[in-house]
Amino acid sequence: MADLEAFRSETRAWLEANCPAEMREPMRDESDYCWGGRNPTFKNDAQKRWMDAMAERGWTVPDWPREYGGGGLSPAETKILKQEMARIGARNPLMSFGISMLGPALLKYGNEEQKRRFLPEIARGEIRWCQGYSEPGAGSDLAGLQTSAEDKGDHFLVNGQKVWTSYADKADWIFCLVRTSKESKHGGISFLLFDMASEGVSTKPILLISGSSPFCETFFDDVKVPKDQLVGELNKGWDVAKYLLGHEREMISGMGLSGGSSEALGTALRDLLADEPMLRTDVARFDVDAIAFRAMSERFIDELKAGRAHPAQPSMMKYAGTELNKRRHELVMAAGGASALEWESERSKGGKAAREWLRTKANSIEGGTSEIQLGIVAKRILNLPGT
C-alpha cells in the first residue's frame, strides 16, 4: 500500500509537469483525437508532445510488458494512473485500434517475433491500424466471410472485399480475417496482418448519416501477404478474432462513460432543464443509470485485471454502455430543442450536437449489434439453450 501511495504521488507530479495545459481541456469532438500513424496529423504541438511523453514512459499502454513498449504497470498502478489522469482531466494521449484491439490479441496469440515487431510501434503511435472483419455478406454472421487467402508457397494471395472498415483510408496496416479453407465455416478462417500500401489494396469512403466518412469499402485484388504475417495457426483465426472482439467490446462499452467526465448529464444541462420538468425527470433517471454504469465499469475493469471476469462479460458491457450513450444523446437533443437541429452554423459548431447524436446510433451496431450481444449473454452467461 505504501508503495502504491508513493507511485500515486510520483505519477501526480510527473503528470503535472508533463501534461500540457491544452491536453487537459475536454475533447470537443472526434477531430481532437490523436491517432498517430505514419503520416500523423496533430492538431497542435501540445498533442504531439503529450503523445511522445506518454509513449516514452510506456504509458500509452501502461499495463503492457516493458519489452514491448509498455509501462509494465500492475493493475493497481494502472488504475492509479487512470485516476490521476482523470483528476487533471488529461486526455487520452493516443487513440488506436492497435492499442485497444490488435495489441491484446498479439500479446495472447502472436509469436515472439511478431510481438517485438508490431507492439512497440503501436505503443509509440507510429503505425495506425484498421480492422478488416465485416463484408457485404458477413455482418452479424461474421464467420460467413468470403475474402480468400490462397497459399502460394512463400506468401498468401488475398482477394475479396471488406466493408464498414473504419478509417481504412487513413490506416497504415490492416488486421484482416480471411478464408483459408472452405471445409469448415468457423474452422476455415485465418488472421492476417498486412500493409495497406501493398499493391492491390484500394479503399472507397462511405458517407454516414452524420455527414462524415469515417469508414470505407476496402478491396483486395491479388494482394501478396508474407507468411510470417499470419497470427496464430492457419484456420484457427476465429479464436483470435473472438478474443479481439472481446477487447473491442470492452473499448466500445466505454462510450457509456461519456469520455470519462464524472459530471452528471443534468449538471451539464442545468439551465436547459429549469422549465422542463418532464425532461428533467428523464435526465435524472438517465443519471441514475449512468452513474450506476460507471460503477459497473470500474468493477468490470477491476475484475478483468484480476482475472475474475466472465469471458463473455464484455458483451454485457458493450450492450449496456452503448444503449446508455444513445439515450444520453437523445436527451441532449431534446434539451437543445431547435438549436440542436442546426447542422452547419458556426453557432452550433458545425452541427456538433446533431452529428454526435447521429454518430452514437452506430454504437449499438459496430463491434457486434446489441441483439448479438444479448444472444451471447443469454447463451454463454445464462446458459440458455439453442443455437
Place this chain on the structure above:
Amino acid sequence: MPLYLTDDQAMLRDTAREFMAEQGSIKAQLRHWRDRGCKDGFGHGLWKQFAEMGFTGILVPEADGGLGLGHVEAGIVLEEIGRNLTPSPFLVSAVAFVEGVKGSAARERWLPGILSGDIVAAVAIDEGRKHRPEATAMRAERSGNGFRLNGAKSFVVQGGSADVILVAARTGGSAGETDGLTLFAVDKEASGFGAASERLADSSMAARLTFENVEVDADAVVGEVDQGWAVLTRLLDAGRTGIAAEQVGVASGAMDMTVDYLKQRTQFGRPIGEFQALQHRAAHLYSEIEIARAATLKAQQLLDEGDSKAELMVSVAKAKAGRTATLAVQEGVQMHGGIGMTDEHDIGLFMKRDRALNELWGDANYHAERVAQLSGY
C-alpha cells in the same frame, strides 16, 4: 480498493449464503410464519441464530462488543436475505438502528440486546404514505429534564414487535424543514405509547404508532437536540444501501428461478429458453442486475470510507436496485406463465417483497430526485 469483494468478504458471503439457504429459506421462514399468521412476521429463533453467526454485530463497533465491520459486510448478509426472502429484524435493527445510535448514550442500553438477538428495534420516521423525512410533524416538548412526545407514525417496519423505537420528532421549526428535528430512543413500555400492527402485501408486519404524552429522559436523545437531520441521514443512508443490497438479492433470486424455468419448461417441442424473445429479455435483466450490484457495492465502499460522494451513490444504488428488482420480478412472473400467478409458486412472493422494499425509505423516484438535487439541477 478494487470494486469486488475481498477474500474475507467472499468468505463471509459463502457462509451467509449457505446459512440463509438452509435456515432462512422461503419454506422454513417466510411461508412458515405467514401460514401460521404470526404476529411478528418473523421467527425469534432465527434472530437468535443471526446473533450466534455474528451477523447482528457486523456494524457494531468493537468497543461496543461488535465486529466493527462495514456496510459491505452488512450488504453481503442482506443480499442473501433478499435471495431467500428471509423475514428478520436485520435491516431495521442491526443496520438502521445500530447506525443511528452509534456514539450515543442509548447504545449502551440497547446494543447488548441486539448483539445477543434478544431484542428487536424499530425506526419510526414517516407519517404519511410516502417517504418524506423532513415533513415530520410529530412534536417533542421539553418537560422536566426530559421531553414529552405527541404524534403518530406510520409504516414502522416491525414496530409492533420492537422493544425500542428510534423516533424522529420536532423540537423546533415546522414540517418541511430539516432543522429542528431530534431523534429519541423510546422504550415500548413507556406510558402513552401505542402500536397497531398490520400485515402488508409481502406478509411482513408494519405498525402505526401513536404517542400520547409519552415522557422520555434526556438520555433518550440520540445525537443533538434540533440537529437530528445529520443522524437521520446517516441512519437512513445505511438503511437505504442495505435495502439496495437486499433488492439485488431479490432480483438475483427471481432471475435465477426464472432462468431455471426457461430451461425446464417445454412448449412447441422445445425449452422456452430457446425463444429469442425471452433470451434477450433475460440477458437484459442480467445486465441490469450486474449494474445494480456494482452501484450498490460502490455505495457501500464509499460509506465505509466516509467519502463525501457516498450520499449521491446511496441514492443511485437505491434507485437502480429498486428499478432493477421491479424489472426482475415482473419478468419473472410473466415468464412463468400461469404457474407464476399461483400462491403455491414462490416467484409471486418475490414480487410482493420487491414492492415493499421499494416503498421503504424512498422509492426510485425519490432517489432519482435526490440525485438531481445533489448534482445541482
